[in-house]
Amino acid sequence: QSEPVTAWRIIASQTIDSRIVELIDSKAGLAARALDGEDTEVEATDVQLEALVGILSDSLRSRRR
Structure with a gap:
């Protein structure tokens, strides 16, 4: 794949997510x-990206079983 891909996780406002x-x-x-x-804040996008990677990794592991 030559072009980058952006994945978005949509979080509805005022939900548990x-x-x-x-x-x-x-x-x-x-x-x-x-x-x-560090005095700098961790950006929400970094945390959301890590969460998305975790979800995708778990899904891939479960498919291999």
Whole structure:
């Protein structure tokens, strides 16, 4: 594949999914500051990307069984 592909996960406002993303974002930011001494916030897109990669990886593993 020569062109990059962007995958989007749509989070509906005021749903449990959006609250989970907010909690993960805040914990990721706290962890980065505690472990690395960073004062910068972890962006929501980074956390969402990691979550999407995890979901896709789990799906691929379950297909191989």
